Amino acid sequence: MSDSQQVTNPSIDQIEADIAATRAHLTATVDELVTRSQPKEIIRRQSESARVAFAGATRTSDGAIRVERLAGVLGAVAALLITIGLVRRQRS
Known part of the structure; x- marks a missing residue:
């Protein structure tokens, strides 16, 4: 070998x-x-x-806040809270 x-x-x-x-x-x-x-x-x-x-x-890649996305999320949360309030009002 x-x-x-x-x-x-x-x-x-x-x-x-x-x-x-x-x-x-x-x-x-x-x-x-x-x-x-x-x-x-x-x-x-x-x-x-x-x-x-x-x-x-x-946030963007450079750290700036994405205002359009944040506004959309806040608007959706506000709409959800208003809907919950209306549903509770109808039940009472």
């Missing part, structure tokens, strides 16, 4: 080191999954995502 075709057999110490490294990596991965699945962490990530989405929808 030529040198490029020889199969190298790792030593026992090398195999043990590989197993230890794999075990440490697996432990870190499981710990990360446990952390990500906690309700507090899920709420924190969703809140951050909503905050980023709101900022992206209401």
Whole structure:
């Protein structure tokens, strides 16, 4: 056999080191999954995502407020509140 075709057999110490490294990596991965699945962490990530989405929808790339979008949202909220008030008034 030529040198490029020889199969190298790792030593026992090398195999043990590989197993230890794999075990440490697996432990870190499981710990990360446990952390990500906690309700507090899920709420924190969703809140951050909503905050980023709101900022992206209401601000331009240079940070200026998008007045037309903000006015539309405020108008929709006002219409919703008026509708709720009218429905409550009719019920009483």
